Amino acid sequence: ILNVEQSPQSLHVQEGDSTNFTCSFPSSNFYALHWYRWETAKSPEALFVMTLNGDEKKKGRISATLNTKEGYSYLYIKGSQPEDSATYLCAYPSGGSYIPTFGRGTSLIVHP
Amino acid sequence: DTGVSQNPRHKITKRGQNVTFRCDPISEHNRLYWYRQTLGQGPEFLTYFQNEAQLEKSRLLSDRFSAERPKGSFSTLEIQRTEQGDSAMYLCASSLAPPVAEQYFGPGTRLTVT
Numbered sequence: 001i002l003n004v005e006q007s008p009q010s011l012h013v014q015e016g017d018s019t020n021f022t023c024s025f026p027s028s029n030f031y032a033l034h035w036y037r038w039e040t041a042k043s044p045e046a047l048f049v050m051t052l053n054g055d056e057k058k059k060g061r062i063s064a065t066l067n068t069k070e071g072y073s074y075l076y077i078k079g080s081q082p083e084d085s086a087t088y089l090c091a092y093p094s095g096g097s098y099i100p101t102f103g104r105g106t107s108l109i110v111h112p
Numbered sequence: 113d114t115g116v117s118q119n120p121r122h123k124i125t126k127r128g129q130n131v132t133f134r135c136d137p138i139s140e141h142n143r144l145y146w147y148r149q150t151l152g153q154g155p156e157f158l159t160y161f162q163n164e165a166q167l168e169k170s171r172l173l174s175d176r177f178s179a180e181r182p183k184g185s186f187s188t189l190e191i192q193r194t195e196q197g198d199s200a201m202y203l204c205a206s207s208l209a210p211p212v213a214e215q216y217f218g219p220g221t222r223l224t225v226t
Contacts, residue, residue, distance in 0.1 A: 032212050034214060042219065044155070044205075091215075102155045
């Protein structure tokens with residue numbers, strides 16, 4: 001069983017705060033690391049696919065970094081808005097079939 | 113394409129009954145996955161198809177669970193003799209070639225077994 005850990009489990013911030021959370025994964029046999037956002041009553045939606053050590057990707061106020069040598073990725077949200085409230089999941093594909101193992105997610109609530 | 117769809121969105125059933133869920137993936141995606149998600153957990157892999165072939169099943173998938181993807185298009189997940197422990201959100205996702213291709217998820221089917 002692969003260990004894909006996310007922290008913190010939940011986070012409450014005020015509108016305008018910047019925040020970050022972590023996904024840690026096995027550092028051997030790395031292929032890719034995926035980030036998803038899952039808003040209540042909607043489908044999980046892909047945010048980023050990270051493939052190279054040192055990768056940094058950005059989409060609006062959200063960015064992510066990747067360190068494959070030490071096995072972690074950070075997701076940053078700058079100036080959080082209430083619409084950023086969601087569960088953020090990371091997924092680590094592994095094995096010959098690249099089956100993704102998901103972390104438990106970080107639940108973010110942004111208070112207006 | 114309108115994305116991945118799942119039906120029904122909610123299902124309430126009595127213990128011991130059989131239920132079937134349907135997933136319609138994005139048409140050009142050859143991979144289709146089924147996951148189960150319970151409160152406080154991330155999606156847990158159940159099984160996946162490459163076109164019409166079911167290539168891997170998780171140990172979570174007991175013999176009461178069966179999945180099909182006839183002709184490599186839509187897929188069904190059937191649970192026989194449901195148990196209360198089967199209550200969960202069942203998610204379907206489709207993608208192009210992994211490990212880089214992102215998955216596109218359906219809205220899920222919420223199963224409640226009473």
